[in-house]
Amino acid sequence: MTALLQILFDALSLGSLYALGALGIALIFGVMRLVNFAHGDYISFCVFAMLWPSIDAAAIVFAGKLPTYLLVPLILLIGAGLSVLSEIVVFRRFRNANPATMMIASFALGFVIKYFLLMLYSSRPKSIDLWSNLSQQVEIMGARIPPLQVITIVVTIAILLALTAFLKRTRFGLEMRAAAENFTMARMLGVRANMVIMMAFAVSGMLAAAIGLILVTQTGTVDINMGANLMLVAFVATVIGGLGSLPGAVIAGYLIGAATVLMQVVLPPDARPFRDAFVYGAVIVMLIWRPNGLFSSKATKQRV
Amino acid sequence: MAERPSILARTWSTPVILIAILAVLALAAYFAGSNPFNQTIIEIFIRVVLVVGLYVFIGNSGVISFGHIGFTCLGAYMTAWLTMLPAIKKSKLKGLPDIILNNKLDYGWGLLAATIFAGVAAYVFGKVLMRLSGIAASIATFAMMAVIIQVYSNWDSVTGAQSSVVGIPIVRTVWPYFACAVAVVLVAYAHSISRSGLALRAARDEATAAAASGVDIPRERLIAFVISGAIMGLGGALFAHSVGVVTPDTFYLGLTFITLSMLVVGGMNSLSGAVLGVVVLSIIIQLLRWLEKGVDLGGATLSLPLGVQEIAIGVVMIAILMYRPSGLTRNRELVWPSKRLSGGTKASAPADGKTA
Amino acid sequence: MSLLSVENISVRYGQLTALRRASIKVSEGETLFVTGPNGAGKSTLLKAIAGVVTPREGFIRFAGQQIAGKAPEDIARLGFSMVPEGREVFGGLTIEENLRLGTGMRADKDQAARDLEQVYAVFPMLKDRKDQQAGVLSGGQQQMLVIGRALMAAPKLIAIDEPSLGLAPKVIDDVYATLIRLRDSRGLTLLIVEQSATRASLTGGRMVLMRSGEVALEGDARELSKGDALRQAYFGYGDH
Numbered sequence: 001m002t003a004l005l006q007i008l009f010d011a012l013s014l015g016s017l018y019a020l021g022a023l024g025i026a027l028i029f030g031v032m033r034l035v036n037f038a039h040g041d042y043i044s045f046c047v048f049a050m051l052w053p054s055i056d057a058a059a060i061v062f063a064g065k066l067p068t069y070l071l072v073p074l075i076l077l078i079g080a081g082l083s084v085l086s087e088i089v090v091f092r093r094f095r096n097a098n099p100a101t102m103m104i105a106s107f108a109l110g111f112v113i114k115y116f117l118l119m120l121y122s123s124r125p126k127s128i129d130l131w132s133n134l135s136q137q138v139e140i141m142g143a144r145i146p147p148l149q150v151i152t153i154v155v156t157i158a159i160l161l162a163l164t165a166f167l168k169r170t171r172f173g174l175e176m177r178a179a180a181e182n183f184t185m186a187r188m189l190g191v192r193a194n195m196v197i198m199m200a201f202a203v204s205g206m207l208a209a210a211i212g213l214i215l216v217t218q219t220g221t222v223d224i225n226m227g228a229n230l231m232l233v234a235f236v237a238t239v240i241g242g243l244g245s246l247p248g249a250v251i252a253g254y255l256i257g258a259a260t261v262l263m264q265v266v267l268p269p270d271a272r273p274f275r276d277a278f279v280y281g282a283v284i285v286m287l288i289w290r291p292n293g294l295f296s297s298k299a300t301k302q303r304v
Numbered sequence: 305m306a307e308r309p310s311i312l313a314r315t316w317s318t319p320v321i322l323i324a325i326l327a328v329l330a331l332a333a334y335f336a337g338s339n340p341f342n343q344t345i346i347e348i349f350i351r352v353v354l355v356v357g358l359y360v361f362i363g364n365s366g367v368i369s370f371g372h373i374g375f376t377c378l379g380a381y382m383t384a385w386l387t388m389l390p391a392i393k394k395s396k397l398k399g400l401p402d403i404i405l406n407n408k409l410d411y412g413w414g415l416l417a418a419t420i421f422a423g424v425a426a427y428v429f430g431k432v433l434m435r436l437s438g439i440a441a442s443i444a445t446f447a448m449m450a451v452i453i454q455v456y457s458n459w460d461s462v463t464g465a466q467s468s469v470v471g472i473p474i475v476r477t478v479w480p481y482f483a484c485a486v487a488v489v490l491v492a493y494a495h496s497i498s499r500s501g502l503a504l505r506a507a508r509d510e511a512t513a514a515a516a517s518g519v520d521i522p523r524e525r526l527i528a529f530v531i532s533g534a535i536m537g538l539g540g541a542l543f544a545h546s547v548g549v550v551t552p553d554t555f556y557l558g559l560t561f562i563t564l565s566m567l568v569v570g571g572m573n574s575l576s577g578a579v580l581g582v583v584v585l586s587i588i589i590q591l592l593r594w595l596e597k598g599v600d601l602g603g604a605t606l607s608l609p610l611g612v613q614e615i616a617i618g619v620v621m622i623a624i625l626m627y628r629p630s631g632l633t634r635n636r637e638l639v640w641p642s643k644r645l646s647g648g649t650k651a652s653a654p655a656d657g658k659t660a
Numbered sequence: 661m662s663l664l665s666v667e668n669i670s671v672r673y674g675q676l677t678a679l680r681r682a683s684i685k686v687s688e689g690e691t692l693f694v695t696g697p698n699g700a701g702k703s704t705l706l707k708a709i710a711g712v713v714t715p716r717e718g719f720i721r722f723a724g725q726q727i728a729g730k731a732p733e734d735i736a737r738l739g740f741s742m743v744p745e746g747r748e749v750f751g752g753l754t755i756e757e758n759l760r761l762g763t764g765m766r767a768d769k770d771q772a773a774r775d776l777e778q779v780y781a782v783f784p785m786l787k788d789r790k791d792q793q794a795g796v797l798s799g800g801q802q803q804m805l806v807i808g809r810a811l812m813a814a815p816k817l818i819a820i821d822e823p824s825l826g827l828a829p830k831v832i833d834d835v836y837a838t839l840i841r842l843r844d845s846r847g848l849t850l851l852i853v854e855q856s857a858t859r860a861s862l863t864g865g866r867m868v869l870m871r872s873g874e875v876a877l878e879g880d881a882r883e884l885s886k887g888d889a890l891r892q893a894y895f896g897y898g899d900h
Contacts, residue, residue, distance in 0.1 A: 177750075178750050188711075193731065
C-alpha cells in the first residue's frame with residue numbers, strides 16, 4: 001500500500017511535468033501547425049533568468065532572490081515574453097511555410113537560444129538553492145513524499161483547470177479553439193490571427209516557465225540542457241495524444257509519466273538504466289498501432 | 305538544337321562536378337601538408353558523408369529526420385569495437401563477445417562493418433517507422449535516436465556508458481576520407497536516379513498521384529532509409545578514426561543540428577545542395593572558430609565568446625529558411641555549365657546551368 | 661454607388677491563372693449570382709474578396725475602402741461575411757459557440773445577444789441543439805448553421821460559395837427558401853456562387869457567368885436563363 005502510494009505520487013508528479021510540456025507544444029501546434037523544438041530551450045532560458053550572467057562556476061543568484069510572490073510572476077512573464085518574441089521575430093515569417101520548414105526553423109531557434117545561454121553562463125551546470133526545503137521528504141501515510149511532488153501535482157491541476165476555463169469560458173479561448181480547428185475560417189469570421197497566435201505563444205511560454213521553476217526546485221541545478229530531455233518526452237506525448245489535441249497531450253503526458261515510473265519499478269535492476277529507451281520504444285510501437293495518436297483530433301487528420 | 309551531350313555526360317555530370325570539388329579539397333590538403341589544415345579537410349569529408357547520408361533520406365522522401373545521427377553513433381562504436389587493441393577492450397569494454405574482445409581488425413573492415421551494422425539497424429527501425437508520415441514520422445525518428453543514445457550511454461560493459469572510449473586507431477591521411485566521400489556521393493546519385501529514387505521523389509511532390517500510380521511509398525522510403533542509415537554509420541566510423549575517441553554525447557543534438565543545417569543551407573532536395581552546404585558552412589565555422597580563438601589586432605586581441613559559432617549557424621539557417629527555403633542551390637543539381645540540362649533531382653524544374 | 665466593386669483582378673496559383681482581369685459589382689440590397697462551370701474561377705473570386713488569396717493586380721473596394729491585399733479578419737470586420745465552400749463549421753465547437761464566433765468583432769453585445777435569439781427564431785433546430793457539437797449536424801443543418809453564423813456578424817454583405825454543394829435537392833430548396841426569406845425580410849445583400857444557373861433564375865437577382873477566369877456574360881438572372889446566350893457562354897462558343 002505504502003509502496004503503491006509512493007509510485008502513484010512519483011507517476012503523477014513526473015506525469016505533471018510531461019503534461020505541462022506537451023500542453024505547451026500542442027497549444028502552438030493547434031493554432032499554427034508548428035512543432036516548436038525551441039520549447040525546451042524556453043524552459044532553460046526561464047531558469048537562467050534567475051541568475052546574473054557569468055561564466056564562473058558559481059551561480060550568482062539575481063532575480064532568484066526576489067520573494068516568491070514576485071519571482072513566480074516574473075519568471076512566467078519572462079517565459080511568455082521570450083515565446084511571444086520568437087513568434088514575432090521568427091515564426092511570423094513562416095505562416096505560409098510548410099510544417100517541415102517551420103519545424104527545422106524552430107530547431108535552429110532552439111540552438112540559438114541554447115548557445116546564447118552558453119555564451120552568457122557557460123555550459124557547466126550550476127547549483128542553485130530555490131525552495132530546497134520543498135524537496136525534503138515528509139511522511140504521508142507511511143510513504144515518504146517531498147512536498148514538492150504534492151505541490152507539482154496540485155499546481156498542474158490548477159493550471160489545467162485555469163486553462164480549461166480560459167479556453168471554454170472566454171472569448172479569447174473560443175477564438176483560440178476555433179483557430180486551432182480551422183484557422184482560415186476563423187479569420188474570415190473576424191478572428192484576429194496575430195492576436196490569437198501571440199496569445200497561444202504567451203500561454204505556451206508561461207507553461208515552459210512553470211516547468212522551469214518546478215525542475216529547478218527538484219534538481220537544485222541549472223543546466224543549458226535541462227529543457228531538452230523533457231522536451232523530447234513532451235513531443236512524444238503530443239504525438240501520442242494526437243497532434244493538436246490538448247486533452248490528448250495532457251493524458252499522454254501522464255501516461256508516459258506513469259509508464260516511466262512503472263518501468264523503473266518493474267524492470268530488473270540491470271535493465272533500469274535503459275528505462276527511457278524502453279519508454280521510447282513503447283512509444284514507437286504504439287505509433288505503429290495508432291499512427292495518428294491515441295486521441296487524434298479531426299483537424300489533424302485533415303492536415304497531417 | 306545545339307549538339308546533344310553524350311548520355312554519360314548528361315547523366316553523370318552532377319557527381320563528376322561534386323567529386324571534382326572534393327578532389328580539389330583533397331589535393332589542397334595534400335599539398336598544404338599542415339596538420340591542422342589536413343584535419344579540417346578530413347572533417348569536411350566526414351561531414352560530406354553525413355550530410356549526403358541525410359540527403360538520401362530527407363531530400364528524396366521529404367520526411368525530415370532528426371534521428372539519423374543515431375546511426376552515426378552505431379557506426380562509430382562498431383568500428384571502435386573491432387579495431388581497438390584487445391588489451392584496451394579487455395580493461396574497458398569487458399562485456400563484448402570474446403571473438404571481438406580478443407581480435408583486432410584493420411580499420412577498413414571497421415568501416416565496412418559499421419556501414420553494414422547501421423544499415424541493418426536502419427532496416428529494423430525503418431520497417432517500423434516508415435509507416436508513419438509527416439510530423440509524426442519526424443518525431444518518431446527523434447525517439448529512435450533517443451533509444452539508441454540512451455542504450456549506448458548506459459550500457460557500461462559494452463560502450464563504456466558515458467565515459468569516452470579512447471584508443472581507436474587514428475587515421476591521419478586524407479585519402480580514405482576522400483574515397484569514402486566520393487563513394488557516398490556516387491551511391492547517393494545512383495540511388496536518386498534509380499527507379500526507387502525517382503518513385504520516392506514523385507511521392508514526395510505528389511503523394512496521392514504517386515500512390516495512385518502504384519508507388520509503394522513505405523517500401524521506397526525504407527530503401528532510402530536503409531541506404532542513408534548505412535551512410536550515416538560509415539560517417540560515424542570515419543569520425544571515430546579521425547579523432548580516436550567516441551562518447552555517446554558526441555552523436556546527439558549538436559551533430560544533428562550541424563548536419564541538418566548544412567543540408568538546409570545547401571538545399572534539402574538536391575545532392576549538390578548537400579555537398580555545397582557542407583563546404584559553405586564549414587568555411588563559416590572555420591572562420592568563427594578562428595575568431596573564437598582570438599585575433600590579434602595590433603596589440604588588442606579580439607576574441608568572440610564561445611557559443612557564437614552555433615548562434616551564427618542557427619541564424620544563417622533561419623535566414624535561409626525564411627528567404628530562400630530551397631537553399632543556396634535552389635534545390636537544383638550542378639551540371640555542366642553552358643548546356644541546359646535537367647539535373648535529375650527536380651525533374652519538373654529546368655536547371656539553368658550552374659546555380660549557386 | 662456599389663457596396664462591393666471588383667475591378668480587373670487577376671489571381672495565379674503558381675503557373676495556373678485562376679482569374680483573368682475579372683470585374684463584378686454588387687449594389688446594396690441586391691443579389692448577385694456568380695455561375696459558371698468547374699474551374700471558372702468562381703471560388704477564387706470569393707476568396708480574393710475575402711482576403712484569403714491575394715490578387716496580383718486589380719482593385720477591390722468594399723464599403724468605401726480599398727481591401728485588396730488586406731487580411732481576412734480586417735475585411736470581415738468591415739462587414740463582409742463569408743460562407744465558404746464546404747460549409748466549414750467548427751465541428752469541435754458547440755452550435756452556440758459557432759454562432760457566437762460570428763459576433764466577435766461587434767462592440768454592441770446586447771444587440772449581438774438579440775441577434776442570437778433572432779437566428780434561433782429563424783433556425784429553431786439550432787436552438788434545440790445549441791449545446792451539441794456542430795460536427796454531429798447533417799450537411800443541410802450545417803449549411804443553416806453557417807448562414808446563421810454569417811448573420812450574427814450583422815454583415816453588410818454575405819458571400820456564399822456553393823450553398824448547394826453535396827446537399828440533397830430537397831435540402832437545397834430549403835436552404836434557398838431560407839435565403840430568399842432572409843433577403844426579403846432583412847434586405848440582405850447576397851453574393852452567391854452557384855454552379856447551376858437554374859437555381860439563380862429561380863431565386864432572382866443579377867447574374868454573372870464566368871468562364872476560364874473571366875466574366876463572360878452579365879445580366880438579369882431570369883432574362884439570361886431564357887435565351888440561348890447563357891448556354892452558349894456556359895459551354896463556350898464552340899471555340900474549344
